[in-house]
Amino acid sequence: QSALTQPRSVSDSPGQSVTISCTGTSSDVGGSNYVSWYRQHPGKAPKLLIYDVTKRPSGVPDRFSGSKSGNTASLTISGLQAEDEADYYCCSYAGSYTWVFGGGTKLTVL
Amino acid sequence: EVQLEESGGGLVQPGRSLRLSCVASGFTFDDYAMHWLRQIPGKGLEWVSGINWNSASINYADSVRGRFTISRDNAKNSLYLQMNSLRTEDTALYYCAKGVSDAFDVWGQGTMVTVSS
Numbered sequence: 001q002s003a004l005t006q007p008r009s010v011s012d013s014p015g016q017s018v019t020i021s022c023t024g025t026s027s028d029v030g031g032s033n034y035v036s037w038y039r040q041h042p043g044k045a046p047k048l049l050i051y052d053v054t055k056r057p058s059g060v061p062d063r064f065s066g067s068k069s070g071n072t073a074s075l076t077i078s079g080l081q082a083e084d085e086a087d088y089y090c091c092s093y094a095g096s097y098t099w100v101f102g103g104g105t106k107l108t109v110l
Numbered sequence: 111e112v113q114l115e116e117s118g119g120g121l122v123q124p125g126r127s128l129r130l131s132c133v134a135s136g137f138t139f140d141d142y143a144m145h146w147l148r149q150i151p152g153k154g155l156e157w158v159s160g161i162n163w164n165s166a167s168i169n170y171a172d173s174v175r176g177r178f179t180i181s182r183d184n185a186k187n188s189l190y191l192q193m194n195s196l197r198t199e200d201t202a203l204y205y206c207a208k209g210v211s212d213a214f215d216v217w218g219q220g221t222m223v224t225v226s227s
Contacts, residue, residue, distance in 0.1 A: 003154070034212035038155070045205060045220060046155065051213035089155050093212040097169040099145075099157040 004029065004090055004102035011108035017078040020105045022090030023071055028100050030071035034093035037066060037075045040104075041086045049088075050075060077107070085109040112136035112216050114206050119221030122196055130221060132189040132206030137216075140164075140184035143209030146191045148202035149220075156202075159191065160209065174200075196225045 005023040012018045022029065022037075029035055035053045038046035048057055050066035053073065065076045073092070077084055090102040118130040130146070146158040159170045159180040168180055179192040189206050201224050207214035 032212075036213035038214075040155075045217040046214075047217075048213055048215045051211055051215070055211075057215060091155075091157070091213070097160055097162075097167045098171070099160070099212070101155045101157060104154040 002100070004092060004100055006088075006090060006102035006105045008103070009106045009108065011110055012080055013110045014080050014082065016080050017076060018080060018107065019074050019076045020088050020090075020107070022073040022075070022092075022102045024073075024092055024100070025071055028092040028094040029068065029073050031095070032093045035066065035068060035073040036091045037064075038089045038091065039084075039086045040089065046089065080109050082109050112208070114208065114216055114218035116204065116206050116218045116221040119204060119223045121224045121226065123227050124196060124198055124225055126196055127192070127194045128196060128223060130191040130193065130204055130206075130223070132218060134187045134189070134208070137208070139187040143167075144182060144189045145207045145209055145214060146178075146180060146189070147205045147207055147214065147217075148200075148223075149205070150202045158204070161189070193223070196223075198225050201225045 037050040040046040049064050053068045054066045063078045067074050088105045094100045113135045116132045143162045145160040161168045161180045177195045181190045203220040205220045206218050208216040
């Protein structure tokens, strides 16, 4: 149950696009169709943005998109807005009814 | 409105026990898996334990296996986490979350557990 690897921080300007990567192994990200992404603002509970690698829950804007290639999943946020400044976490099903998270990425909107 | 409300956190000495509870409302509780997750203040998220709708599937993170026990009472719309042999490294904000398609779509606000002498 080793944590997935995310960049510690990313940044870009309003209106631009940013991609956050999430690297695991063939035992989790690479072998699973169940990768999810969460946004967490300071002092708040996490919010689900993406599930099943690419699906968005109702109410999540289509500015948020997910993808996967091999052992690496990615979250792309287009048309950056000030409210997107937050911590982002990836998570993957890791088999045998266990899940593993990434270490988190701090997104700064310049 | 779909809601989860955790309770039971507090200050406890190392080696002692604590039981967390989570009450659900606004959805059919026994249709869904439920999970406990935790977050050390200022740090990342960690999945702790999960239980499917009928308690037939249960598992734990390596860090808590053998010390923590998850359970649910569908008649009471409630999820529990019995935490024994607590360690200082178990200090964290504990969230309960509703499971959907192997993701966590609804989270409570969390209950803080502090393990310290």
